[in-house]
Amino acid sequence: MKSVTLKDVAKAAGVSYATVSRALSGSPQIGSETRERIIKLCDEMGYTTNYVARSMVMKKTDLIGLVVPSIDNQFNSELAYYAEMSARSHGYNIMLCNSGPDMKQEKTVVKLLLGRQVDGILIVPQSPKTYENIRAYADQVPTVFLSENLRDQPQSYVAVDNSRGAYIGTKYLYELGHRDILYFGRRHSTTHQLRAEGYMKACQELGLRQRFFNSEFSHSSINNGYQLARDLFSKSLDYTAIFASTDSNALGIMKAADEMHIDIPNRLSLIGFDNITATGMPRIELTTIEQPKREMAVQAVDMLRDKIENGTQGYVHQILLPTLIKRGTCRPLG
Amino acid sequence: MKSVTLKDVAKAAGVSYATVSRALSGSPQIGSETRERIIKLCDEMGYTTNYVARSMVMKKTDLIGLVVPSIDNQFNSELAYYAEMSARSHGYNIMLCNSGPDMKQEKTVVKLLLGRQVDGILIVPQSPKTYENIRAYADQVPTVFLSENLRDQPQSYVAVDNSRGAYIGTKYLYELGHRDILYFGRRHSTTHQLRAEGYMKACQELGLRQRFFNSEFSHSSINNGYQLARDLFSKSLDYTAIFASTDSNALGIMKAADEMHIDIPNRLSLIGFDNITATGMPRIELTTIEQPKREMAVQAVDMLRDKIENGTQGYVHQILLPTLIKRGTCRPLG
């Protein structure tokens, strides 16, 4: 269990331990025969650099803190996957923290990450209030948010163009012949405000009446969507399509519609937002707007690296383009 | 960006920095007035312990390496969620690494984690060969596996009772009146071998004929299941139920059945294994065998802590009980 250190190798090689350090770091200040001999020896002795000692002197840990409300959520876990891969390919490792369920936890983990001396933090905020919540800490270390909720804050973030996503989705329904499109979802956060705006913009341009069915739930889930949709469907269906502001809600709508024998897509077209994995499953095949998770993660890591490595100041709002994923829940009208 | 250290606080308080350290660590060797004064000062100055420095002297990082083939997989991300929560509640943080797609990566990340001086490693192995692959490293630090594939190895693991899972699933189908049950899936790994054994045991006890449809794919996915099922369904259906060795395969089977107008559950009952999130989605409602992910994660963390904190030697194989989740894909016969 006792690991071999630079000193051990130095003694075995009969050189000073600075020399071993040089050999390993690829310094030019060393004879190539010595270097090779030492490298070989390190290998034989099973030496591995102690990163905590190195971090100590370098004042850099090559560690990125990743904070998500909960990793047990398809959207977050996809982001995490790409973020970890990308980070590691650049020599960084990921320290993972779930920030849920409350704001207190979120603050706690960010603080903790700071104590761990992470070089930067990547955070999927819990709520629009997250920025204020963790501000005192986020100012002490390079931080990049993954959400458009920060829109008016002097903070870097990467996000999909939520407004445009709703816009293209609505337009798609229009092109399919739909003229009565209901927007279903909450509008509490900036993200959802923007989605609603995209819908409104499309309606204005296309001469459609705007119709909203608002959720008061603070959190979007299949079950919320389901409860709400049961209410909705108990009244007359004077619309032919629903734009759901999240896939979770759309899935809940689908469940309620099935139970109440409302045929999707023949009686009602349905489109979601996010493109979570479940939407592509057999029998579901939900048409939706894709958030480019991979690109978001990669860009966020790059942005963070730029801050860390080049000390880039200021902030940037990086907006990526959403795409329409056509599947089976929308039908042409007429 | 410059953080405040013990020395800064000591200077401000007019004491030696050893005293500040004592105040913070709750040592009894200090006057209570001094302690309070110092703690207050630390708070005011925004002091946070530098964990890398502490780790250096303590020779302990309070870090657990979590290695999963890919966090972008519902099963792994659920495990990760519970593992992180549990670990953090005990003062540990999680360093996350994706080990996929090949064995080389897996070895690389484990090595890397060792360099990071993690106190222990939690690993969901990629394959039955993982143990041999990382053995040289796993011997150097407390390690717990999350999979039954290690069955014959002197290594600690936590896993569900795979054999029993298949047994209760098969028995359930029998009780529903099914007498011709097909087992669908691969048998390359110990995990899958055990599942097949559970099925065989049930068949023997119940006097059922054993019928297998083997997958040669090394990796279970919806698409593999789908391809295979199309083949399967092109021949006559001389069975009334299928036990799929994984939910992914079951989902693929469902897709193929839908396309070929084989009614599930009326013409064919279907049961899966794992209880991944998608199985509970509307329209899918797959009956399946649940792996208790939360309990697995918590137990694995506890086991690891025991090794780390008490230096417990040897190994333990912790087998948890699976449960049957009845949903909509199995129907009584006759």
Add this chain to the structure above:
DNA sequence: TTGAAAGCGCTAACAC
């Protein structure tokens, strides 16, 4: 009860 000092494993500046 408090201070002084050693040392964790490493990098880098400075000698030779």
Add this chain to the structure above:
DNA sequence: GTGTTAGCGCTTTCAA
């Protein structure tokens, strides 16, 4: 090209 040494921020003997 190689050795010596200081020091990163902290915990913990050992003295006082």
